[in-house]
Structure formats: structure tokens, C-alpha cells
Amino acid sequence: MTKLIGRFFFIAAFLFSFLPVSASEPEVVKGVSRELAIYRKKVIGQINYQLNLDIPLERKKAIQASESITFKLLGNKYNLQLDFRENGEKVKSIQVNGKNTGVVFKAEHLIIDRSLLIVGENHIQLVFEAGESALNR
Numbered sequence: 001m002t003k004l005i006g007r008f009f010f011i012a013a014f015l016f017s018f019l020p021v022s023a024s025e026p027e028v029v030k031g032v033s034r035e036l037a038i039y040r041k042k043v044i045g046q047i048n049y050q051l052n053l054d055i056p057l058e059r060k061k062a063i064q065a066s067e068s069i070t071f072k073l074l075g076n077k078y079n080l081q082l083d084f085r086e087n088g089e090k091v092k093s094i095q096v097n098g099k100n101t102g103v104v105f106k107a108e109h110l111i112i113d114r115s116l117l118i119v120g121e122n123h124i125q126l127v128f129e130a131g132e133s134a135l136n137r
Contacts, residue, residue, distance in 0.1 A: 030107045039078070043075045044071050044074070045074065046071060046072040046121075048070045048071070052065060063130040064127075064129060065126075065128050065130040067126045068123070070121065070122065079113055081109040082109060082111075082112060084108060090130075092128055094110065094125070097123055112124065
């Protein structure tokens with residue numbers, strides 16, 4: 001009898017391992033949490049970035065930047081967190097799939113509302129003032 005119960009639990013555990021796991025919304029925290037990394041891996045693919053920097057000769061002038069991001073989204077159940085380790089006030093504009101949207105900044109992330117995203121190919125255009133912490137000019 002105990003062997004039968006043991007086999008039942010083994011078979012049940014085996015079968016449950018094939019059920020789809022519903023990822024919960026990753027908490028917005030500084031940096032990239034393990035939870036966020038796992039979620040991104042499950043729902044985002046084919047990422048391409050194009051970054052343009054306009055670096056002025058005068059060191060006191062701000063570096064103007066734009067970034068174009070394209071990616072394939074497998075599900076848009078949650079808002080998208082884009083890493084942005086500068087002050088959110090440096091973001092001048094955000095366009096998602098051709099629609100302008102306001103800047104929502106929290107804990108080193110730009111938050112893109114899921115209602116602006118589609119399952120399939122997405123395009124995000126950012127215009128911002130780049131930080132200088134990584135530049136040696």
C-alpha cells in the first residue's frame with residue numbers, strides 16, 4: 001500500500017511539472033532581480049538596440065542621446081521594466097509602437113504600460129540626456 005501511495009505522489013509530481021507556470025509580476029526594485037531576469041527570459045526575445053550619442057566638444061554641455069529598441073514580446077500580462085540607471089528627469093520622450101507616452105520612472109527603471117505593448121514585434125524610441133559616469137572624455 002505504501003509503495004502504491006509513493007508511486008502515486010511520484011506520478012502526480014511528474015505530471016504537475018509539465019503544467020505551465022504562471023510567472024507573477026516582477027517587483028520594481030533597483031537593479032535586475034532574479035525574478036525580473038527570469039520573467040524577461042520567458043517573454044522577451046529577438047532584442048535589438050540602436051544607440052545614438054551626440055557628444056559635444058565642450059565638456060560642460062550635456063550628451064544628447066536616442067535609443068531605438070525592437071523586440072518580440074510573447075505575452076504582455078505585465079508592464080515592461082526598462083533599465084535606466086540615470087535620473088528619470090533626463091528622459092525627454094518615450095514613444096511605444098508609434099504612440100507617445102509619459103515618463104514613468106521607478107527604482108532605476110522606466111515603466112512601459114502593458115496597454116501600449118503588443119504580443120509580437122514592438123518598437124520603443126527613447127530620447128534622453130545621457131549620463132557621463134561611464135564616459136571618459
